[in-house]
Amino acid sequence: MPFIHVEVLEGLSTEKKQELVKEMTDMFVRIAGAPQERVFIFFEDLKRDNYARGGSLVSLLPPPSTAPAATGNEGK
Amino acid sequence: MPFIHVEVLEGLSTEKKQELVKEMTDMFVRIAGAPQERVFIFFEDLKRDNYARGGSLVSLLPPPSTAPAATGNEGK
Amino acid sequence: MPFIHVEVLEGLSTEKKQELVKEMTDMFVRIAGAPQERVFIFFEDLKRDNYARGGSLVSLLPPPSTAPAATGNEGK
Amino acid sequence: MPFIHVEVLEGLSTEKKQELVKEMTDMFVRIAGAPQERVFIFFEDLKRDNYARGGSLVSLLPPPSTAPAATGNEGK
Protein backbone atom coordinates (compact mmCIF):
# COMPACT_ATOMS: atom_id res chain seq x y z
CA MET A 1 0.00 0.00 0.00
CA PRO A 2 -0.16 2.24 -1.95
CA PHE A 3 -0.35 0.62 -5.36
CA ILE A 4 0.54 3.11 -8.07
CA HIS A 5 -0.09 2.41 -11.78
CA VAL A 6 1.58 4.83 -14.17
CA GLU A 7 0.57 4.87 -17.82
CA VAL A 8 3.14 6.80 -19.87
CA LEU A 9 3.98 7.00 -23.59
CA GLU A 10 6.53 4.36 -24.63
CA GLY A 11 10.08 5.62 -24.67
CA LEU A 12 10.71 6.64 -21.06
CA SER A 13 14.11 5.17 -20.11
CA THR A 14 14.69 2.70 -17.26
CA GLU A 15 16.91 5.30 -15.60
CA LYS A 16 14.08 7.84 -15.57
CA LYS A 17 11.63 5.23 -14.31
CA GLN A 18 14.00 4.33 -11.46
CA GLU A 19 14.39 8.05 -10.64
CA LEU A 20 10.58 8.38 -10.49
CA VAL A 21 10.30 5.17 -8.41
CA LYS A 22 12.81 6.46 -5.85
CA GLU A 23 11.14 9.88 -5.49
CA MET A 24 7.55 8.59 -5.49
CA THR A 25 8.39 5.94 -2.87
CA ASP A 26 10.08 8.48 -0.57
CA MET A 27 7.13 10.85 -1.05
CA PHE A 28 4.51 8.25 -0.01
CA VAL A 29 6.62 7.27 3.01
CA ARG A 30 6.96 10.95 4.02
CA ILE A 31 3.41 12.21 3.27
CA ALA A 32 1.17 9.14 3.58
CA GLY A 33 3.15 7.25 6.24
CA ALA A 34 3.47 4.17 4.02
CA PRO A 35 6.11 1.56 4.94
CA GLN A 36 8.74 1.75 2.18
CA GLU A 37 8.68 -1.96 1.35
CA ARG A 38 4.91 -1.74 0.78
CA VAL A 39 4.99 0.92 -1.93
CA PHE A 40 4.31 -0.82 -5.24
CA ILE A 41 4.69 0.96 -8.58
CA PHE A 42 3.70 -0.38 -12.00
CA PHE A 43 4.64 1.30 -15.28
CA GLU A 44 2.67 0.70 -18.45
CA ASP A 45 4.25 1.84 -21.73
CA LEU A 46 1.52 3.18 -24.01
CA LYS A 47 2.11 2.39 -27.68
CA ARG A 48 1.32 5.34 -30.00
CA ASP A 49 -1.14 3.26 -32.05
CA ASN A 50 -2.98 2.14 -28.91
CA TYR A 51 -3.46 5.56 -27.28
CA ALA A 52 -5.75 8.29 -28.58
CA ARG A 53 -6.50 11.89 -27.60
CA GLY A 54 -8.95 14.37 -29.13
CA GLY A 55 -10.27 11.94 -31.71
CA SER A 56 -7.02 10.54 -33.09
CA LEU A 57 -4.54 7.80 -32.30
CA VAL A 58 -1.27 9.52 -31.30
CA SER A 59 0.52 7.57 -34.06
CA LEU A 60 -1.66 9.34 -36.64
CA LEU A 61 -1.14 12.85 -35.26
CA PRO A 62 1.16 15.16 -37.29
CA PRO A 63 4.64 15.22 -35.62
CA PRO A 64 5.03 18.24 -33.31
CA SER A 65 6.83 21.09 -35.19
CA THR A 66 9.67 21.49 -32.62
CA ALA A 67 11.80 18.37 -31.84
CA PRO A 68 11.27 17.72 -28.10
CA ALA A 69 14.09 16.28 -25.91
CA ALA A 70 14.59 12.52 -26.56
CA THR A 71 12.35 11.49 -23.64
CA GLY A 72 10.08 9.55 -25.93
CA ASN A 73 7.26 11.82 -24.78
CA GLU A 74 6.24 13.34 -28.07
CA GLY A 75 2.52 13.79 -28.66
CA LYS A 76 1.62 13.33 -24.95
CA MET B 1 -12.29 13.33 -19.25
CA PRO B 2 -13.55 10.72 -19.98
CA PHE B 3 -10.81 8.15 -19.87
CA ILE B 4 -11.81 5.04 -21.80
CA HIS B 5 -9.85 1.77 -21.57
CA VAL B 6 -10.76 -0.84 -24.19
CA GLU B 7 -9.54 -4.42 -23.76
CA VAL B 8 -9.98 -6.31 -27.04
CA LEU B 9 -8.55 -9.55 -28.44
CA GLU B 10 -5.25 -8.99 -30.30
CA GLY B 11 -5.66 -8.57 -34.05
CA LEU B 12 -7.88 -5.51 -34.37
CA SER B 13 -6.27 -3.33 -37.06
CA THR B 14 -5.06 0.24 -36.50
CA GLU B 15 -7.62 1.40 -39.09
CA LYS B 16 -10.48 -0.11 -37.09
CA LYS B 17 -9.09 1.33 -33.85
CA GLN B 18 -8.95 4.80 -35.43
CA GLU B 19 -12.52 4.37 -36.70
CA LEU B 20 -13.63 3.46 -33.15
CA VAL B 21 -11.63 6.38 -31.69
CA LYS B 22 -13.31 8.87 -34.06
CA GLU B 23 -16.85 7.63 -33.33
CA MET B 24 -16.38 7.19 -29.56
CA THR B 25 -14.88 10.68 -29.26
CA ASP B 26 -17.73 12.30 -31.21
CA MET B 27 -20.25 10.34 -29.12
CA PHE B 28 -18.83 11.53 -25.76
CA VAL B 29 -18.73 15.12 -27.05
CA ARG B 30 -22.36 14.86 -28.24
CA ILE B 31 -23.89 12.88 -25.32
CA ALA B 32 -21.69 13.68 -22.29
CA GLY B 33 -20.67 17.21 -23.26
CA ALA B 34 -16.96 16.34 -23.06
CA PRO B 35 -14.47 18.71 -24.71
CA GLN B 36 -13.03 16.78 -27.70
CA GLU B 37 -9.38 17.32 -26.74
CA ARG B 38 -10.09 15.79 -23.31
CA VAL B 39 -11.40 12.44 -24.52
CA PHE B 40 -8.66 9.87 -23.89
CA ILE B 41 -8.87 6.31 -25.24
CA PHE B 42 -6.51 3.44 -24.45
CA PHE B 43 -6.56 0.11 -26.28
CA GLU B 44 -5.15 -3.04 -24.73
CA ASP B 45 -4.59 -6.03 -27.02
CA LEU B 46 -5.42 -9.21 -25.14
CA LYS B 47 -3.15 -12.14 -26.01
CA ARG B 48 -5.01 -15.43 -26.40
CA ASP B 49 -2.84 -17.16 -23.81
CA ASN B 50 -3.43 -14.38 -21.31
CA TYR B 51 -7.23 -14.19 -21.53
CA ALA B 52 -9.63 -16.88 -20.29
CA ARG B 53 -13.38 -17.40 -20.41
CA GLY B 54 -15.50 -20.24 -18.99
CA GLY B 55 -12.54 -22.06 -17.45
CA SER B 56 -10.13 -22.04 -20.38
CA LEU B 57 -7.48 -19.79 -21.85
CA VAL B 58 -8.78 -18.69 -25.29
CA SER B 59 -5.59 -20.08 -26.87
CA LEU B 60 -6.61 -23.56 -25.66
CA LEU B 61 -10.20 -23.38 -26.92
CA PRO B 62 -11.02 -25.44 -30.03
CA PRO B 63 -11.05 -23.12 -33.13
CA PRO B 64 -14.60 -21.96 -33.97
CA SER B 65 -16.07 -24.16 -36.77
CA THR B 66 -16.71 -21.28 -39.25
CA ALA B 67 -13.74 -19.03 -40.16
CA PRO B 68 -14.76 -15.52 -38.99
CA ALA B 69 -13.69 -12.38 -41.00
CA ALA B 70 -9.97 -11.53 -40.43
CA THR B 71 -10.75 -9.12 -37.58
CA GLY B 72 -8.70 -11.19 -35.20
CA ASN B 73 -11.78 -11.55 -33.08
CA GLU B 74 -12.00 -15.33 -32.93
CA GLY B 75 -12.91 -16.81 -29.61
CA LYS B 76 -14.20 -13.44 -28.25
CA MET C 1 -15.09 -8.98 -25.59
CA PRO C 2 -14.49 -6.07 -25.72
CA PHE C 3 -14.31 -4.92 -22.13
CA ILE C 4 -14.68 -1.14 -21.94
CA HIS C 5 -13.94 0.82 -18.73
CA VAL C 6 -15.10 4.44 -18.75
CA GLU C 7 -13.88 6.84 -16.04
CA VAL C 8 -16.01 9.97 -16.05
CA LEU C 9 -16.60 12.79 -13.55
CA GLU C 10 -19.44 12.00 -11.13
CA GLY C 11 -22.78 13.44 -12.16
CA LEU C 12 -23.44 11.79 -15.51
CA SER C 13 -27.06 10.58 -15.40
CA THR C 14 -28.15 6.94 -15.82
CA GLU C 15 -30.08 7.98 -18.93
CA LYS C 16 -26.91 9.36 -20.55
CA LYS C 17 -24.95 6.29 -19.50
CA GLN C 18 -27.57 4.03 -21.11
CA GLU C 19 -27.47 6.17 -24.26
CA LEU C 20 -23.68 5.75 -24.37
CA VAL C 21 -23.98 2.00 -23.69
CA LYS C 22 -26.43 1.53 -26.56
CA GLU C 23 -24.29 3.46 -29.08
CA MET C 24 -20.95 2.00 -27.99
CA THR C 25 -22.31 -1.55 -28.11
CA ASP C 26 -23.74 -1.06 -31.62
CA MET C 27 -20.44 0.52 -32.72
CA PHE C 28 -18.29 -2.42 -31.54
CA VAL C 29 -20.70 -4.88 -33.17
CA ARG C 30 -20.56 -2.91 -36.45
CA ILE C 31 -16.84 -2.00 -36.57
CA ALA C 32 -15.08 -4.74 -34.57
CA GLY C 33 -17.46 -7.60 -35.29
CA ALA C 34 -18.11 -8.24 -31.60
CA PRO C 35 -21.14 -10.35 -30.62
CA GLN C 36 -23.55 -7.93 -28.91
CA GLU C 37 -24.00 -10.04 -25.77
CA ARG C 38 -20.21 -10.03 -25.28
CA VAL C 39 -19.75 -6.25 -25.16
CA PHE C 40 -19.13 -5.33 -21.51
CA ILE C 41 -19.06 -1.70 -20.34
CA PHE C 42 -18.09 -0.46 -16.87
CA PHE C 43 -18.57 3.13 -15.70
CA GLU C 44 -16.53 4.59 -12.87
CA ASP C 45 -17.73 7.88 -11.36
CA LEU C 46 -14.70 10.00 -10.47
CA LYS C 47 -15.16 12.04 -7.29
CA ARG C 48 -13.82 15.60 -7.57
CA ASP C 49 -11.57 15.15 -4.55
CA ASN C 50 -10.11 11.94 -5.94
CA TYR C 51 -9.24 13.19 -9.44
CA ALA C 52 -6.50 15.69 -10.23
CA ARG C 53 -5.29 17.48 -13.36
CA GLY C 54 -2.41 19.95 -13.82
CA GLY C 55 -1.32 19.78 -10.20
CA SER C 56 -4.67 20.22 -8.44
CA LEU C 57 -7.55 18.07 -7.27
CA VAL C 58 -10.57 19.11 -9.35
CA SER C 59 -12.47 19.86 -6.13
CA LEU C 60 -9.89 22.57 -5.34
CA LEU C 61 -9.99 24.20 -8.79
CA PRO C 62 -11.81 27.57 -9.04
CA PRO C 63 -15.35 26.96 -10.50
CA PRO C 64 -15.43 27.61 -14.26
CA SER C 65 -16.74 31.16 -14.99
CA THR C 66 -19.71 30.01 -17.12
CA ALA C 67 -22.11 27.46 -15.51
CA PRO C 68 -22.21 24.50 -17.96
CA ALA C 69 -25.37 22.34 -18.26
CA ALA C 70 -25.87 20.12 -15.16
CA THR C 71 -24.11 17.12 -16.79
CA GLY C 72 -21.79 16.93 -13.86
CA ASN C 73 -18.94 17.55 -16.27
CA GLU C 74 -17.55 20.79 -14.85
CA GLY C 75 -13.77 20.89 -14.47
CA LYS C 76 -13.23 17.89 -16.79
CA MET D 1 0.14 11.94 -20.10
CA PRO D 2 1.03 10.40 -17.69
CA PHE D 3 -2.04 8.87 -16.16
CA ILE D 4 -1.39 7.83 -12.55
CA HIS D 5 -3.82 5.63 -10.60
CA VAL D 6 -3.14 5.44 -6.86
CA GLU D 7 -4.90 2.77 -4.77
CA VAL D 8 -4.54 3.63 -1.08
CA LEU D 9 -6.36 2.48 2.06
CA GLU D 10 -9.41 4.64 2.84
CA GLY D 11 -8.73 7.44 5.30
CA LEU D 12 -6.06 9.51 3.55
CA SER D 13 -7.18 13.15 3.92
CA THR D 14 -7.87 15.50 0.99
CA GLU D 15 -5.04 17.72 2.22
CA LYS D 16 -2.55 14.84 1.97
CA LYS D 17 -3.89 13.86 -1.43
CA GLN D 18 -3.44 17.43 -2.69
CA GLU D 19 0.09 17.47 -1.26
CA LEU D 20 0.84 14.22 -3.15
CA VAL D 21 -0.78 15.60 -6.32
CA LYS D 22 1.36 18.75 -6.23
CA GLU D 23 4.64 16.86 -5.68
CA MET D 24 3.91 14.04 -8.15
CA THR D 25 2.90 16.53 -10.87
CA ASP D 26 6.07 18.60 -10.39
CA MET D 27 8.13 15.40 -10.41
CA PHE D 28 6.73 14.14 -13.75
CA VAL D 29 7.21 17.60 -15.28
CA ARG D 30 10.84 17.69 -14.05
CA ILE D 31 11.90 14.07 -14.69
CA ALA D 32 9.67 12.89 -17.56
CA GLY D 33 9.21 16.22 -19.36
CA ALA D 34 5.42 16.00 -19.11
CA PRO D 35 3.40 19.18 -19.71
CA GLN D 36 1.88 20.06 -16.30
CA GLU D 37 -1.71 20.32 -17.56
CA ARG D 38 -1.43 16.80 -18.95
CA VAL D 39 -0.56 15.05 -15.70
CA PHE D 40 -3.68 13.18 -14.54
CA ILE D 41 -3.90 11.54 -11.12
CA PHE D 42 -6.69 9.29 -9.86
CA PHE D 43 -7.04 8.17 -6.24
CA GLU D 44 -8.97 5.07 -5.30
CA ASP D 45 -9.85 4.59 -1.62
CA LEU D 46 -9.58 0.90 -0.74
CA LYS D 47 -12.22 -0.24 1.76
CA ARG D 48 -10.82 -2.59 4.43
CA ASP D 49 -13.38 -5.30 3.59
CA ASN D 50 -12.54 -5.12 -0.11
CA TYR D 51 -8.73 -5.38 0.15
CA ALA D 52 -6.84 -8.50 1.24
CA ARG D 53 -3.21 -9.33 1.91
CA GLY D 54 -1.62 -12.64 2.95
CA GLY D 55 -4.89 -14.57 2.91
CA SER D 56 -7.11 -12.19 4.87
CA LEU D 57 -9.29 -9.17 4.24
CA VAL D 58 -7.65 -6.24 6.07
CA SER D 59 -10.91 -5.68 7.97
CA LEU D 60 -10.50 -9.15 9.55
CA LEU D 61 -6.85 -8.70 10.53
CA PRO D 62 -6.14 -8.16 14.28
CA PRO D 63 -5.58 -4.41 14.91
CA PRO D 64 -1.84 -3.55 14.94
CA SER D 65 -0.55 -3.47 18.56
CA THR D 66 0.76 0.15 18.35
CA ALA D 67 -1.76 2.82 17.28
CA PRO D 68 -0.21 4.53 14.19
CA ALA D 69 -0.94 8.23 13.42
CA ALA D 70 -4.58 8.77 12.23
CA THR D 71 -3.62 8.58 8.52
CA GLY D 72 -6.07 5.79 7.98
CA ASN D 73 -3.13 3.64 6.94
CA GLU D 74 -3.39 0.89 9.51
CA GLY D 75 -2.97 -2.65 8.26
CA LYS D 76 -1.40 -1.54 4.90
Next chain:
Amino acid sequence: MPFIHVEVLEGLSTEKKQELVKEMTDMFVRIAGAPQERVFIFFEDLKRDNYARGGSLVSLLPPPSTAPAATGNEGK
Protein backbone atom coordinates in the same frame (compact mmCIF):
# COMPACT_ATOMS: atom_id res chain seq x y z
CA MET E 1 2.90 -10.47 -6.29
CA PRO E 2 0.45 -11.41 -7.65
CA PHE E 3 -1.98 -8.54 -7.58
CA ILE E 4 -5.53 -9.75 -8.24
CA HIS E 5 -8.39 -7.33 -8.99
CA VAL E 6 -11.86 -8.89 -8.88
CA GLU E 7 -14.83 -6.96 -10.29
CA VAL E 8 -18.07 -8.56 -9.12
CA LEU E 9 -21.69 -7.41 -8.97
CA GLU E 10 -22.50 -5.61 -5.70
CA GLY E 11 -24.02 -7.86 -3.06
CA LEU E 12 -21.34 -10.49 -2.49
CA SER E 13 -21.04 -10.85 1.31
CA THR E 14 -17.83 -10.23 3.27
CA GLU E 15 -17.90 -13.88 4.34
CA LYS E 16 -17.89 -15.06 0.74
CA LYS E 17 -15.14 -12.59 -0.14
CA GLN E 18 -13.00 -13.90 2.74
CA GLU E 19 -13.67 -17.47 1.58
CA LEU E 20 -12.51 -16.51 -1.94
CA VAL E 21 -9.46 -14.66 -0.51
CA LYS E 22 -8.39 -17.69 1.51
CA GLU E 23 -8.72 -20.14 -1.41
CA MET E 24 -7.19 -17.83 -4.05
CA THR E 25 -4.22 -17.05 -1.81
CA ASP E 26 -3.55 -20.74 -1.09
CA MET E 27 -3.89 -21.48 -4.82
CA PHE E 28 -1.30 -18.88 -5.88
CA VAL E 29 1.09 -20.09 -3.17
CA ARG E 30 0.64 -23.71 -4.32
CA ILE E 31 0.61 -23.24 -8.13
CA ALA E 32 2.59 -20.04 -8.76
CA GLY E 33 5.01 -20.30 -5.84
CA ALA E 34 3.98 -16.87 -4.49
CA PRO E 35 4.91 -16.00 -0.90
CA GLN E 36 1.59 -15.86 1.01
CA GLU E 37 2.17 -12.39 2.47
CA ARG E 38 2.70 -11.03 -1.06
CA VAL E 39 -0.65 -12.12 -2.51
CA PHE E 40 -2.80 -8.98 -2.80
CA ILE E 41 -6.50 -9.17 -3.68
CA PHE E 42 -8.78 -6.21 -4.43
CA PHE E 43 -12.56 -6.51 -4.77
CA GLU E 44 -14.58 -3.95 -6.69
CA ASP E 45 -18.37 -4.01 -6.23
CA LEU E 46 -20.02 -3.20 -9.55
CA LYS E 47 -23.21 -1.12 -9.19
CA ARG E 48 -26.03 -2.29 -11.49
CA ASP E 49 -26.40 1.15 -13.05
CA ASN E 50 -22.68 1.35 -13.77
CA TYR E 51 -22.23 -2.04 -15.46
CA ALA E 52 -23.65 -2.97 -18.87
CA ARG E 53 -23.77 -6.12 -20.96
CA GLY E 54 -25.24 -6.69 -24.44
CA GLY E 55 -26.31 -3.07 -24.91
CA SER E 56 -28.04 -2.44 -21.57
CA LEU E 57 -27.15 -1.35 -18.07
CA VAL E 58 -27.85 -4.33 -15.78
CA SER E 59 -30.17 -2.11 -13.71
CA LEU E 60 -32.42 -1.72 -16.78
CA LEU E 61 -32.53 -5.43 -17.66
CA PRO E 62 -35.81 -7.27 -16.88
CA PRO E 63 -35.39 -9.27 -13.60
CA PRO E 64 -34.47 -12.92 -14.28
CA SER E 65 -37.63 -15.12 -14.20
CA THR E 66 -36.33 -17.52 -11.52
CA ALA E 67 -35.17 -15.88 -8.25
CA PRO E 68 -31.54 -17.04 -7.72
CA ALA E 69 -30.19 -17.42 -4.13
CA ALA E 70 -29.68 -13.99 -2.48
CA THR E 71 -25.99 -13.85 -3.44
CA GLY E 72 -26.50 -10.51 -5.07
CA ASN E 73 -25.46 -12.08 -8.34
CA GLU E 74 -28.62 -11.50 -10.38
CA GLY E 75 -28.11 -10.31 -13.93
CA LYS E 76 -24.39 -11.31 -14.00
Next chain:
Amino acid sequence: MPFIHVEVLEGLSTEKKQELVKEMTDMFVRIAGAPQERVFIFFEDLKRDNYARGGSLVSLLPPPSTAPAATGNEGK
Protein backbone atom coordinates in the same frame (compact mmCIF):
# COMPACT_ATOMS: atom_id res chain seq x y z
CA MET F 1 -19.09 -11.70 -14.08
CA PRO F 2 -16.74 -11.82 -12.26
CA PHE F 3 -13.92 -10.14 -14.14
CA ILE F 4 -10.55 -11.07 -12.62
CA HIS F 5 -7.32 -9.26 -13.56
CA VAL F 6 -4.14 -10.95 -12.38
CA GLU F 7 -0.84 -9.04 -12.50
CA VAL F 8 2.06 -11.47 -12.06
CA LEU F 9 5.80 -11.27 -12.76
CA GLU F 10 6.66 -12.36 -16.30
CA GLY F 11 7.70 -16.00 -16.58
CA LEU F 12 4.63 -17.87 -15.36
CA SER F 13 4.05 -20.67 -17.89
CA THR F 14 0.85 -21.11 -19.92
CA GLU F 15 0.33 -24.46 -18.20
CA LYS F 16 0.34 -22.81 -14.76
CA LYS F 17 -1.96 -20.05 -15.99
CA GLN F 18 -4.42 -22.64 -17.32
CA GLU F 19 -4.22 -24.50 -13.98
CA LEU F 20 -5.03 -21.24 -12.16
CA VAL F 21 -7.84 -20.45 -14.64
CA LYS F 22 -9.46 -23.83 -14.09
CA GLU F 23 -9.32 -23.63 -10.28
CA MET F 24 -10.34 -19.95 -10.03
CA THR F 25 -13.29 -20.50 -12.37
CA ASP F 26 -14.54 -23.52 -10.38
CA MET F 27 -14.09 -21.55 -7.15
CA PHE F 28 -16.20 -18.58 -8.32
CA VAL F 29 -18.90 -20.96 -9.59
CA ARG F 30 -18.91 -22.82 -6.25
CA ILE F 31 -18.59 -19.87 -3.81
CA ALA F 32 -20.06 -16.87 -5.68
CA GLY F 33 -22.65 -18.70 -7.77
CA ALA F 34 -21.22 -17.34 -11.02
CA PRO F 35 -22.21 -19.04 -14.28
CA GLN F 36 -19.02 -20.74 -15.55
CA GLU F 37 -19.15 -19.18 -19.04
CA ARG F 38 -19.28 -15.72 -17.45
CA VAL F 39 -16.05 -15.99 -15.45
CA PHE F 40 -13.46 -13.86 -17.25
CA ILE F 41 -9.78 -13.93 -16.27
CA PHE F 42 -7.05 -11.64 -17.62
CA PHE F 43 -3.33 -12.16 -16.95
CA GLU F 44 -0.85 -9.33 -17.20
CA ASP F 45 2.85 -10.24 -17.27
CA LEU F 46 4.81 -7.63 -15.32
CA LYS F 47 8.22 -6.87 -16.81
CA ARG F 48 10.98 -6.54 -14.20
CA ASP F 49 11.93 -3.08 -15.41
CA ASN F 50 8.31 -1.89 -15.23
CA TYR F 51 7.50 -3.09 -11.71
CA ALA F 52 8.95 -1.61 -8.52
CA ARG F 53 8.75 -2.44 -4.82
CA GLY F 54 10.31 -0.69 -1.82
CA GLY F 55 11.93 2.05 -3.91
CA SER F 56 13.54 -0.03 -6.66
CA LEU F 57 12.60 -1.52 -9.98
CA VAL F 58 12.72 -5.32 -9.57
CA SER F 59 15.21 -5.49 -12.46
CA LEU F 60 17.66 -3.44 -10.38
CA LEU F 61 17.30 -5.50 -7.19
CA PRO F 62 20.24 -7.82 -6.29
CA PRO F 63 19.36 -11.43 -7.34
CA PRO F 64 17.97 -13.43 -4.40
CA SER F 65 20.78 -15.48 -2.72
CA THR F 66 18.94 -18.85 -2.97
CA ALA F 67 17.86 -19.92 -6.49
CA PRO F 68 14.05 -20.28 -6.31
CA ALA F 69 12.25 -22.94 -8.45
CA ALA F 70 12.17 -21.93 -12.17
CA THR F 71 8.66 -20.43 -11.92
CA GLY F 72 9.93 -17.12 -13.18
CA ASN F 73 8.83 -15.61 -9.87
CA GLU F 74 12.16 -14.27 -8.59
CA GLY F 75 12.04 -10.92 -6.86
CA LYS F 76 8.24 -10.98 -6.39
